[in-house]
Amino acid sequence: MKSVKIAFIRHSVTEWNAEGRIQGHFDSPLTKDGRELAAGWIEKLQPQTFDAVLTSDLGRTIETADIITEGLTLPTLRLKGLREQDWGEWSGLTMDELHAKFPGKLDEEVAKGWEFTPNKGENRIECATRGTKALEDGISEIIRTVDKDEIKILTVAHEGVIKSVIYKLLDHDFMPEERKLLKKRRLHWLNWNGELSIERLNEEL
Template sequence: MKTVSLAIIRHSVTEWNEQNRIQGHMDSPLTAYGRELAAGWRQTIDPSSFDAVITSDLGRAIETADIITEGLKLPALRLKGLREQDWGSWSGLTTDELHARFPGRLDAEIAKGWKFRPDEGESRMEASSRGISSLQEGAVEIARMVDKKEPRVLVVVHEGIMKTIIYKLANHDFKADKPKLIKRRRLHWLKWDGTLSIDRLNETL
């Protein structure tokens, strides 16, 4: 059986990121700074070392991957199952607007750890389940497509779904008294060899 190496990163900075606006399944384009940042990652990621690309089907993930792999003709999968956690009716709000409209609700949900669920959205556990399933299905497809024993895949997704995938694989919780596993703007390596597992985390971009 093949072993697929998966290098997973969060998309670059978007317009809504700079406004502290919740995106979820909604979308906004990268800023000029976000595009510049993604272009800089080419130096450390070395896109020519990859055999394929996996992203969510949202524009900000696709745009980031396209910038990093510019000039390369890598097979790419765009998977709906790797979208950000669905924030339901909170999507499109800034965090200040959310606190003003629903005082205490965000903090109360955050305290629930894996059971965190925005109004009319999905829980972290639900997001993790479909994210892991989608990433595994993507790895299987890449193993079929790429004629190498150990294909290397660049995966560009979203902070929330990335955390739920990695935290689930690590059997880790989101509670405030638990250490954070993932540092900001880092490259994380997973592997698939019939099952999905963590290889190493938090390489510098």
């Protein structure tokens, strides 16, 4: 059986990140600083050592991956299932706008942990399920096309889906009082040997 190592990272900083706006399934381009930040990850990631790339189908992950792998020709899959959690009616709002438009609703949902569900969006269980499936489907497709016994995949996704997939693998809860496992702007390594597992988390980029 082939073994697969997955470098799992979030996209770089976007215009809406800089404005504090919720993106969800909406999209915005990387900022100038975001593009420079992504370019700075090249030395750590050594993209020439990867055999393939997975991203969501949203522009911010594609743009980040393109910067990191510039000049390389790698098999690439863009998967809708790796999109950010769907924040429904909250998408496009800042936190101040969210609290003004839906008073008390955010705190109410945060207290539900895995069942956190933005208005007309999806909960974290749904996000983890489709994110995990997309990742496994992408790995299976790459295994069929890359003729190597040990394969290395760069995967650029979104904070919500990364957290949901990793927390599901670790059987960790999202309750507010639980310790947060993932740090911002870090590199996480997963393995696949018939099933997904965690190798290590929170490497500095």
